Amino acid sequence: MSRDDAMLYGIPFPGVFVTDENGQITAKFFHDTYKKRDSPEILIDAALGRVTLDEGTAQVEAGDTEVKITAAIRGGKGSIRQGVIRHLIVRFELAEGLHIYGEPVPEGMVATQITVDGPPGFTVMDAIQPPTRKLHVAGADLEVWSGTVDLIVPFYATGELASETRPLDMNEAPIEVKIRYQACTDEACLLPRTETLSFSLPLDVIDVPALSLHMGHGQREGNYNSMPAMRRLLFRKARAYPPGFFKYLFKTLKLSLASRKRAQQKNRR
Amino acid sequence: MTVERDALGFDAPAPLGHPARAGIPEGHVPGLAVGERLPDFELPDANGQPIRLHEDRGQARAIVVFFRSAVW
Numbered sequence: 519m520s521r522d523d524a525m526l527y528g529i530p531f532p533g534v535f536v537t538d539e540n541g542q543i544t545a546k547f548f549h550d551t552y553k554k555r556d557s558p559e560i561l562i563d564a565a566l567g568r569v570t571l572d573e574g575t576a577q578v579e580a581g582d583t584e585v586k587i588t589a590a591i592r593g594g595k596g597s598i599r600q601g602v603i604r605h606l607i608v609r610f611e612l613a614e615g616l617h618i619y620g621e622p623v624p625e626g627m628v629a630t631q632i633t634v635d636g637p638p639g640f641t642v643m644d645a646i647q648p649p650t651r652k653l654h655v656a657g658a659d660l661e662v663w664s665g666t667v668d669l670i671v672p673f674y675a676t677g678e679l680a681s682e683t684r685p686l687d688m689n690e691a692p693i694e695v696k697i698r699y700q701a702c703t704d705e706a707c708l709l710p711r712t713e714t715l716s717f718s719l720p721l722d723v724i725d726v727p728a729l730s731l732h733m734g735h736g737q738r739e740g741n742y743n744s745m746p747a748m749r750r751l752l753f754r755k756a757r758a759y760p761p762g763f764f765k766y767l768f769k770t771l772k773l774s775l776a777s778r779k780r781a782q783q784k785n786r787r
Numbered sequence: 788m789t790v791e792r793d794a795l796g797f798d799a800p801a802p803l804g805h806p807a808r809a810g811i812p813e814g815h816v817p818g819l820a821v822g823e824r825l826p827d828f829e830l831p832d833a834n835g836q837p838i839r840l841h842e843d844r845g846q847a848r849a850i851v852v853f854f855r856s857a858v859w
Contacts, residue, residue, distance in 0.1 A: 529807075530853035533817055537849045541824050541841050544848075548817045551810045552855070553797040565848045601797055639796065676796030683790040683798040735790065735800070770805065777791055777802035 536564045553601035554674060557593025560605055569668040571607060572596075580713035585618075585701050586611040589715050598691055599722045600680045603643070606671040608632055608697060610663070616701045617662035620650040624658045628700035628710040634671050636693045639679025646670040655704055675721075682724040683735040693717040825851065 532555055533548040545564040547556045563570055571577065571588060575596035581587040588611075590596075593604040610618060610630075623629045634642050647669055650661035677683070679691060693716070700710040725740035729748060756763035791803045801807045811817060819825065827841045840849065 529855050531811065531817065532852075532854045534853070535818065535825055535851045537825055537851070539846050539848055541827075541844075541849070543819055543821050543823055543825060546818070546821055548811065551793070551795050551797060552808075553795070553799070555854075561850050561852070565850050641796070677792050677798035678796060681790075681798040683800055770802075773802040773804050776804075780791070 534561055536561065549603075551601070554603060555601060556603045557605070559593045560603065563592070569607060569609075569670070571609060576717050576719065578715045578717065580697070580715055581610075581711075584613045584616060584708070585699070585711075587697060587713055587715075589695055589697075589717075591717065591719065594722070596717075597720045597722045598640075598675045598680050599724065600675055600677055600682045603672050603674045605646075606632075606634060606673060606693075606695065608669045608671070608695070610667040610669070610699070612664055612667070612701065615703045617651075617653065617664040617703075618667065618699045618701050620647065620661040620663060623660065627660075627702075627707070628698060630663075630669065630699040631697075632669060632671055633696045634673065634693060635696075636673075637679055637688075637691050639676045640691060640693065641674055641676055643672040643674070646672065653704070680721050682726070682737060685735075685737070686721050686723065688721060690718045690720050693719055825849075 531548070532552050534546070534556065535543050536545040536547075538544050544567075547561065547564075549555075559570070559572070570592060571590045572592050572595075575591050577588060577590040579586070579588050588609045590607050590609075591604055592607055594602060596604070598604070612618065619627060619629045621629045632645065634640075648663065648667060650663055653660045653662045675691070680686060695715040695717070697713045697715070698710065701708045724737045726735065726737050727740055727742055727744040729744055752763070755766075790798050790800060792798050793803060793808060795810075799808055825840060827839060829837050829839045832838045840851070
């Protein structure tokens with residue numbers, strides 16, 4: 519935020535640091551917009567260095583005794599909110615001696631691939647994968663995983679699917695997960711397989727504070743009144759730097775008028 | 788209040804261009820890097836009691852969260 523916006527300067531941009539016992543940063547969660555935030559469960563997992571398959575949430579299984587696949591949603595009990603990042607965790611449990619492939623693979627072999635589709639506004643981020651192990655077989659260098667492998671696909675909803683400022687169009691979002699993989703031993707390969715799994719994820723209605731700015735958008739109006747806190751903030755800011763306060767009011771008014779004009783033009787079209 | 792959707796697809800009650808909706812400028816790296824040590828600091832907790840990061844966490848790991856408007 520620019521220092522010219524003195525009224526709001528000092529309000530932090532949301533972000534999270536995770537440290538180890540020595541205070542050294544082991545993970546960092548910052549995004550390009552303040553609307554994207556990682557689920558608390560994901561932050562706790564990062565601090566504890568684990569990946570959790572949450573048994574209390576949506577979970578589906580596929581595969582067989584050689585390759586068992588479990589997919590689960592981590593965060594918010596599997597619900598969807600605008601901008602809040604959840605994790606789709608796909609866990610492979612591979613029988614002794616089997617491995618699956620990461621990118622790149624030589625021609626004729628199949629790298630593990632997860633594609634996730636949902637309604638408009640359902641947005642998938644880059645996958646998080648554990649490091650692969652190098653394997654040299656028949657003159658080819660391969661990147662493989664064996665044992666238990668957790669592949670993670672972070673996702674969130676934009677306003678098109680789960681707005682926090684208008685009523686929701688649906689209660690649940692259907693999500694389809696396609697998992698393509700090929701399991702091999704050092705000597706032979708099983709045929710490539712594709713598993714298709716389905717989830718139906720509930721959309722969260724947001725509790726909005728009792729502020730005129732938030733009310734009347736169709737979300738659930740919370741029973742907490744944040745007006746006293748807002749009044750205190752405005753008073754403190756106005757006292758600390760009166761020109762900044764009036765500059766802020768003027769800017770907000772100007773932008774609001776421009777916003778209203780755009781909305782009117784849109785309605786006319 | 789008019790609600791507008793930003794370029795990334797998010798709805799918010801503040802008008803577009805409002806400083807409350809500002810994102811991280813392209814190329815800007817926020818804060819320290821993974822591997823660095825967080826500096827010690829003292830801030831009041833929810834009850835107004837001062838908390839020193841490294842002193843009060845003992846030997847435990849920590850999650851340091853900067854947030855606002857916590858629709859989380």
